[in-house]
Amino acid sequence: MRLTYFGHSVVQIKTGGATLLFDPFITGNPLAEAVTTADALSADAIILTHAHGDHWGDTMEIAKRCDALVVANHEITEYVKKNGHAKIQPLNTGGSFRFEWGVLTQTHARHSSSFPDGTYGGNPNGYILHAEDLYIYNAGDTSPFQEMAWIGSQQTIDLALLPIGDVFTMGITGATQAASLVEPKLTIPIHFDTFPPIKADTEKWQELMNEIGRDTRVLKPGESLDL
Numbered sequence: 001m002r003l004t005y006f007g008h009s010v011v012q013i014k015t016g017g018a019t020l021l022f023d024p025f026i027t028g029n030p031l032a033e034a035v036t037t038a039d040a041l042s043a044d045a046i047i048l049t050h051a052h053g054d055h056w057g058d059t060m061e062i063a064k065r066c067d068a069l070v071v072a073n074h075e076i077t078e079y080v081k082k083n084g085h086a087k088i089q090p091l092n093t094g095g096s097f098r099f100e101w102g103v104l105t106q107t108h109a110r111h112s113s114s115f116p117d118g119t120y121g122g123n124p125n126g127y128i129l130h131a132e133d134l135y136i137y138n139a140g141d142t143s144p145f146q147e148m149a150w151i152g153s154q155q156t157i158d159l160a161l162l163p164i165g166d167v168f169t170m171g172i173t174g175a176t177q178a179a180s181l182v183e184p185k186l187t188i189p190i191h192f193d194t195f196p197p198i199k200a201d202t203e204k205w206q207e208l209m210n211e212i213g214r215d216t217r218v219l220k221p222g223e224s225l226d227l
Contacts, residue, residue, distance in 0.1 A: 007031025007221035008194040015131040016101035018044040025057030035222035048072035049140030050113035051121025075122030102131030109142040134158045143170045148181035160184035163191035165198030172205040187216045
């Protein structure tokens with residue numbers, strides 16, 4: 001399995017011969033635009049945590065060009081279908097679906113969700129991906145919540161993707177608390193440094209994680225990690 005980070009919350013995972021793309025906000029994302037373009041990315045499945053523009057991003061363009069499956073909550077997948085792309089798989093909080101490349105479970109997240117045009121986007125979510133005997137937890141945009149401890153108790157999370165940018169999600173202190181609840185083997189921070197309001201002190205983040213005995217790695221946009 002190979003994970004590539006493109007800045008903000010854009011994460012590509014290649015597993016089981018498939019390319020998965022989480023929250024493909026490329027156009028208008030200065031971190032991503034420094035290393036790639038929406039046209040350069042392909043996907044077999046696009047997985048959306050919620051409908052905000054900085055996560056919805058280039059979903060329709062990539063989905064139509066690649067004939068990619070769009071996985072998201074019911075409201076988002078209905079919006080995708082109404083906008084001309086019928087290859088969808090809706091989920092709702094707590095639900096799982098087995099794909100050829102792995103099992104995806106939709107989790108709770110504490111945030112909000114609406115499309116750039118104001119359309120209601122359903123509940124925000126996170127995901128647990130189980131593939132190649134690994135468990136990857138993408139928390140989505142959220143604050144810490146006690147259910148994270150339950151998530152960590154149900155399986156050993158090999159990798160957690162946690163937002164640290166503050167203002168619109170939890171910051172480094174909250175994300176450290178989230179890591180202590182989930183207890184992942186490794187944490188990669190996301191949703192930071194894209195714009196001035198969410199600039200994060202990654203050195204302080206690493207210090208806080210060291211204090212609670214949890215491993216973290218800060219990926220640069222375009223950097224990959226083999227799992």
